[in-house]
Structures are given as structure tokens and as C-alpha cells.
Amino acid sequence: MYNSPDFISVRLINFLIEKRSLAYLIVDKNGYLSTWGGKLSVYGLKNLDKSKLAQKQIYFLTGLLPLGSESIYIPCLKISHGICADLYLFPSDIGDWILLLDVTEHYKCIVSLQQMVNEKALIDQNNHNIT
Amino acid sequence: MLQKKVCMIGEFATGKTSLVSQFVHSIFSEKYQTTVGVKIDKKEIEINNKKVNLILWDLHGEDEFQKLRLSYLRGSSGFLLVADGTRSHTLRKAVDLKERVEKEVGKIPFILMLNKWDLQEEWEIEESEVNKLLANAWTVIKSSAKSGLGVEEAFQTLTLKILEE
Numbered sequence: 001m002y003n004s005p006d007f008i009s010v011r012l013i014n015f016l017i018e019k020r021s022l023a024y025l026i027v028d029k030n031g032y033l034s035t036w037g038g039k040l041s042v043y044g045l046k047n048l049d050k051s052k053l054a055q056k057q058i059y060f061l062t063g064l065l066p067l068g069s070e071s072i073y074i075p076c077l078k079i080s081h082g083i084c085a086d087l088y089l090f091p092s093d094i095g096d097w098i099l100l101l102d103v104t105e106h107y108k109c110i111v112s113l114q115q116m117v118n119e120k121a122l123i124d125q126n127n128h129n130i131t
Numbered sequence: 132m133l134q135k136k137v138c139m140i141g142e143f144a145t146g147k148t149s150l151v152s153q154f155v156h157s158i159f160s161e162k163y164q165t166t167v168g169v170k171i172d173k174k175e176i177e178i179n180n181k182k183v184n185l186i187l188w189d190l191h192g193e194d195e196f197q198k199l200r201l202s203y204l205r206g207s208s209g210f211l212l213v214a215d216g217t218r219s220h221t222l223r224k225a226v227d228l229k230e231r232v233e234k235e236v237g238k239i240p241f242i243l244m245l246n247k248w249d250l251q252e253e254w255e256i257e258e259s260e261v262n263k264l265l266a267n268a269w270t271v272i273k274s275s276a277k278s279g280l281g282v283e284e285a286f287q288t289l290t291l292k293i294l295e296e
Contacts, residue, residue: 034201055134063136072202076168114197117196121194124220
């Protein structure tokens, strides 16, 4: 297993917390939240309740859980208030972990490029139809 | 209350985001704004006295750079396949996407929306192509995110199909 010096690990974790608004949740195999932490409010996740099904409180989880043995990566999920998150889901013995990382800045760069690409493609298709 | 995940699938610029916007917020914008990744929205509807919360996954349109990500489809109960009636190749793309979705999640309810019916004078999709799909038991609805035509009907019909599964 790769071991990075503590200095690097700490820097990386601090970076993820401060710049990527690291947040996490654990959902048990019955679909209830068992624990959570990090900057969940950035993603509009507030007033979480262990007695309610996770997908009733965090609606984008609908259909995703429970996980089998595989992990899932869902990039660029635009959930609320213009926030775009990368979602990582990992199975474990205590339940399914859900990790959120804010990628809004990255998203903004890509979306402006993609907009230009698509607009050009539409113009090309239009010109092709005319000729 | 039942909660069902529904995906919007189709080539770029077919009007998927506008359809969701019309359905959820009754808003239409003429300005084309591309989707990167996936946008999540929700709307509660009532079918046969049963309330259903639809969780809508508006997936980026497929193009040269953004290919359909199969992880987005996980746990979907149904999908709306969207083609732009003024660009005939988007129908062929929709047919191809439908096959790829079914390979990943199996056969689940879907509806084909032939969108932009407000631009009828620029319509490119031949009736004969549509008839072939109808003959294969596809449900096809002409829609306009601009006028709202067929929008409510498509979501309602799909939800009904999901509930009948």
C-alpha cells in the first residue's frame, strides 16, 4: 500500500476540506442515515434525521442505494444553489459511504468550453443542411 | 410517498433541460445552455390518486466529448428519450442510446419525445421512421418545451408505465 508522508496526507485532507468542501454520510443497509459530517450545508443538506430514510432527505440518492460490492463514481452532479459535486459511493461493513466534493469551479470552466463546442456543432449542422 | 428516478436522455441540444424546466417550473428560455454532468430536479405528481415524487436526472447530451456515463443510470425506474424533430439524426442517436441504456439497466419503461414541435416548418423526421418505432410498441409523443405541448402528458404517461411495472 502506498504510504505518503504525514505532511502530504494532512495537506491533502486540509485541501479537500477547505477547497473542495469535503462532506460525508453513511447510510446503513436499511436505508437510514447512521452518521454524517463535513461541510454538508454547502450542498444544501441540513436538518438530517436518523429516523427517516436517507433518500427521503437526500433525494438524489433515490435508486443508488444500497450498493452491492462495487463502488460508484458520479461526476458533476448539480444539486442545489448552483453547486456542482462529485459523488463517490463506497460499500463497507457499517453501511454505504457517500462522499461529496465540490467541483463547481472546475464545472464552470468545462461548461463554457462545452457551450462553445456545442454551439459550433449546431452551426456546422445547419450549414451542412443549407449546402 | 413513492419516489422514482427518471432520466432524460438524448443528443445535445434536443431540449432535455428545457423540457424539465417547463415541467417543473413552467419556464422556457430561448437561450441554449448546454448541460455538463447531470442536473437533478424533482416534482411531485399525482396518478390515479397516488402521489409520486419524480427525481429527474437531466443528463448531459451526448456528443464527441461527453459520452453517456452509465453510472448516471443506476437505479432508474424509467427514462425519457428526447430527439429534436428539426434534426433527423437525433432520432437515430436516440435509438442507439435506448439500446445502450437497456444493456446497462435492462428493459425499463421509456417514452420517446419528438421535441420542438413549435418548429414544425423545419421538421425533418419522417412519419415513416416514427411509424416503424410505433410498430415496435414504442410510445412516441410530440412535444414542445416552448409551448408546453406534450410535456405534462409525457411525464404522466411514463409515470403510469412505471407504476404498472
